[in-house]
Amino acid sequence: MTAVQERHxxxxxxxxxxxxxAAARKEKQLKWFWRIMGYITVLGVWEFAIADILGLATxxxxxxxxxxGPLRIVETxxxxxxxxxxxxxxxATLTRIGVGFGIALILGTAIGLLTQIKWFxxxxxxxxxxxxxxxxxxxxxxxxxIWGFKPMGWIFPIVMVTFALVSVNIAxxxxxLPKDLIDMAKAFGTPQLRRQREIVIPHLAPFIFTAIRFGFxxxxxxxxxxxxxxSNEGIGFEMRVASQLFRLDEFFTWVLSFFxxxxxxxxxxxxxxxxxxxxxxxxxxxx
Amino acid sequence: MTAVTEKVPERPxxxxxxxxxxxxxxxKPIVARLLFPTLVIALWVFVDSLEIxxxxxxxxxxxxxxxxxxxxxxxxxxxxxETLGIxxxxxxxxxAVSMVVGTAIGLGMGLSKSVDAFFHDWVMAILAMPALVWALFLGLVFGFGSTxxxxxxxxxxxxxxxxxxxxxxxxxxxxxxxxxxxxDVPRNRMTRHLLIPSLMPFMxxxxxxxxxxxxxxxxxxxxxxxxxxxxxxxxxxxxAHRSFAVVGYAFFFVIFAFFLxxxxxxKLYARAFKxxxxxxxxxxxxxxxxxxxxxxxxxxxxxxxxxxxxxxxN
Numbered sequence: 213m214t215a216v217q218e219r220h221x222x223x224x225x226x227x228x229x230x231x232x233x234a235a236a237r238k239e240k241q242l243k244w245f246w247r248i249m250g251y252i253t254v255l256g257v258w259e260f261a262i263a264d265i266l267g268l269a270t271x272x273x274x275x276x277x278x279x280x281g282p283l284r285i286v287e288t289x290x291x292x293x294x295x296x297x298x299x300x301x302x303x304a305t306l307t308r309i310g311v312g313f314g315i316a317l318i319l320g321t322a323i324g325l326l327t328q329i330k331w332f333x334x335x336x337x338x339x340x341x342x343x344x345x346x347x348x349x350x351x352x353x354x355x356x357x358i359w360g361f362k363p364m365g366w367i368f369p370i371v372m373v374t375f376a377l378v379s380v381n382i383a384x385x386x387x388x389l390p391k392d393l394i395d396m397a398k399a400f401g402t403p404q405l406r407r408q409r410e411i412v413i414p415h416l417a418p419f420i421f422t423a424i425r426f427g428f429x430x431x432x433x434x435x436x437x438x439x440x441x442x443s444n445e446g447i448g449f450e451m452r453v454a455s456q457l458f459r460l461d462e463f464f465t466w467v468l469s470f471f472x473x474x475x476x477x478x479x480x481x482x483x484x485x486x487x488x489x490x491x492x493x494x495x496x497x498x499x
Numbered sequence: 500m501t502a503v504t505e506k507v508p509e510r511p512x513x514x515x516x517x518x519x520x521x522x523x524x525x526x527k528p529i530v531a532r533l534l535f536p537t538l539v540i541a542l543w544v545f546v547d548s549l550e551i552x553x554x555x556x557x558x559x560x561x562x563x564x565x566x567x568x569x570x571x572x573x574x575x576x577x578x579x580x581e582t583l584g585i586x587x588x589x590x591x592x593x594x595a596v597s598m599v600v601g602t603a604i605g606l607g608m609g610l611s612k613s614v615d616a617f618f619h620d621w622v623m624a625i626l627a628m629p630a631l632v633w634a635l636f637l638g639l640v641f642g643f644g645s646t647x648x649x650x651x652x653x654x655x656x657x658x659x660x661x662x663x664x665x666x667x668x669x670x671x672x673x674x675x676x677x678x679x680x681x682x683d684v685p686r687n688r689m690t691r692h693l694l695i696p697s698l699m700p701f702m703x704x705x706x707x708x709x710x711x712x713x714x715x716x717x718x719x720x721x722x723x724x725x726x727x728x729x730x731x732x733x734x735x736x737x738x739a740h741r742s743f744a745v746v747g748y749a750f751f752f753v754i755f756a757f758f759l760x761x762x763x764x765x766k767l768y769a770r771a772f773k774x775x776x777x778x779x780x781x782x783x784x785x786x787x788x789x790x791x792x793x794x795x796x797x798x799x800x801x802x803x804x805x806x807x808x809x810x811x812x813n
Contacts, residue, residue: 239612246616254621266640278640334531345756347715349722350749353733357554357742433629437719440631448631455635467632475627 255282280461288465297450298469304446305435305470311363312370313431320375320427321420324382325412328389336379343376348434356442366438373434378423385419386412421486425478432474560743565750575735577727579751586729589645590710590717593652597709600653601660602702608661609668618661626658630716638724647724648717655716656709663708667701703771707764714756 259281266279280288292298323340326332351369359365389412397407439448447470454463524530540558547557568579577585604622607614633654637647671694679689721730729752736744 243612243616246613247620250617250619250621253617269646330528331526331531334528335535337532337535339535341757341760342753345711345760346749346753347718347756349715349719349730350733350752353737353745354749357556357737357745358552429627433631436629437631451631451635455639458639460636460639463635471628478627 258282278458278460280464284461285464285468288461289469292462292465292469301445301447301450301466302470302473304443305432305439305448308366308370308439308446309428309432309435312367312435313374313427315367316371316374316427316431317378317424319371320378320423321382323375323379324386324416324423325408327379327383327386328412333383340376340380340383343372344380346372348373348437352434352438352441355438361442361444365442366435369438370431370434374427374431377427377430381419381423381426382416385416389415418490421482421489425482425486428482429474429478432470436470554740554742556743556746561747561750564741564744564747568747568751574739575732577732582727582729582732583755585727586717586721589648589721589728590652590714593649593717594656594706594710594713596649597653597657597660597713598706601657601705601709602664604657605661605664605705606668609665615665622658622661625654626662628654630655630712630719633716634720634723637720641724643724643726645725648720648728648730651720651724652713652717656713659708659712660705663701663705664698667698667705670701671697699771703768710759710764711756714759718752 263279263281323332323336327336348369351372355365355368355372359368393411394407397411402410436446436448436451439446440452443449447466450466451463454460454466525534543558547555567573571578571580573579575582604614604618608618608622609615630651633651634647637650641647641650675693675697676689679693684692717728718730718733721728722734725731729748733745733748733752736748
């Protein structure tokens with residue numbers, strides 16, 4: 213009796229599995245279908261209909277110079293690369309992001325580590341709040357008016373906008389420090405510096421990485437913004453020139469090429485390093 | 500928990516202290532908090548006294564400008580209150596649209612996987628797009644009116660609303676819905692007593708983010724795509740080469756954003772979740788237990804616990 217049942221159970225179980233698998237496959241197909249439909253709809257509306265819709269809304273005719281479709285943008289891309297400004301602009305903007313965000317990262321990490329001491333948490337609290345709430349525009353204009361086109365004119369706004377994000381993220385990690393480990397280290401008379409290096413920093417590492425990704429996503433936007441006001445090279449500068457000349461095809465090509473590049477850095481490169489870095493740490497890798 | 504007993508060996512006991520009066524004064528939390536702005540102002544005054552540059556915004560002129568603006572004495576075409584009114588009207592219009600449309604799309608994305616697949620990548624793309632792009636583009640398309648700034652507010656805020664509402668729908672307690680339908684609870688009561696309360700925290704987060712991001716997007720759009728409003732005003736003073744006025748307006752910005760966060764949203768939050776003491780209470784109870792526990796272990800350490808309001812802050 214039991215043997216028969218067992219033999220019967222085996223095929224039914226696999227049938228159930230097959231059914232689940234088929235359902236999962238179907239769901240995946242459906243998901244991809246709708247995803248592609250989404251792309252087709254948005255790109256189609258953008259290419260063929262958005263100019264008419266906006267034209268009706270504004271009461272003006274919008275030709276394709278004022279509102280280029282995706283095809284036109286793809287066509288413009290080689291022209292921009294051929295103009296020779298493509299790589300210098302990318303290089304200039306990336307250098308600014310590197311310098312500005314690098315300083316912000318060091319400053320933010322230092323402040324975040326200092327919040328282990330309550331006094332410094334209070335000391336820096338308003339600095340962080342102001343950094344988080346004030347729009348980047350304010351810092352860009354203030355930096356520009358004080359330093360002009362000097363490097364501090366663009367370093368200052370980038371640092372002011374991104375350091376608070378970094379320090380707040382790291383302070384978040386400081387709050388979840390393993391107190392028992394620190395207490396034990398203290399009980400065994402481990403010096404402060406070693407405690408910081410071997411308990412605090414490893415614990416904070418995932419938070420630092422989150423801070424980098426988060427900060428970078430804000431940082432490149434501020435950098436482009438400062439370039440609009442206080443630069444004569446870089447993506448922001450090219451955007452401003454293109455929009456002032458009403459060359460929206462070039463404008464969108466500059467924007468979208470850098471947009472795609474920044475997203476690639478943020479989602480692929482940084483995440484790859486994060487995963488590799490935390491390879492050895494189960495709980496972080498799975499989280 | 501913060502590294503509570505940091506530097507305990509060096510730290511003198513708090514009660515019955517042997518500290519000198521000055522050291523004890525400096526160690527007070529409120530002094531630590533006020534010390535930073537004081538140092539910044541001191542540095543500002545010091546740099547100003549060096550007289551390195553004529554355009555450097557002097558503290559007294561900035562304050563004078565702010566005082567004049569508050570008393571309605573201005574050289575610009577709208578005074579501070581009118582400017583703020585124009586911007587707020589645009590902000591509320593854009594915010595309302597992005598809340599309504601965003602909630603609709605977010606609900607759809609949370610309830611149906613197909614709708615989610617349809618919108619997901621484009622919502623993420625709009626989320627990652629700098630507000631500057633909308634500002635420049637909308638300025639060219641719509642000219643210098645209110646349409647550009649309002650649309651910029653919507654485009655900046657709507658992805659946050661969509662994502663938060665979608666997460667809210669996904670986090671609704673499924674077993675409660677199952678139970679409600681097992682007991683034949685009518686649909687509208689289910690919506691009112693189950694769906695809306697469980698969505699509330701997410702809607703609130705959506706509103707908060709949508710508002711603050713929308714405000715930043717609006718200001719930027721006003722610089723490039725408007726001839727009125729807060730953003731335009733700061734550009735106006737910049738073009739007029741009045742650095743003290745730019746810094747003065749920057750202070751108005753910060754004060755306004757700060758006021759919005761601390762007084763409007765924190766108060767609203769407290770009100771909206773008054774009926775729900777459970778969450779906060781449990782956390783508080785835990786905090787208290789830990790506090791008394793730490794208190795028993797080492798009396799000084801208890802002083803360095805992070806206070807409650809800070810945790811919910813960012």
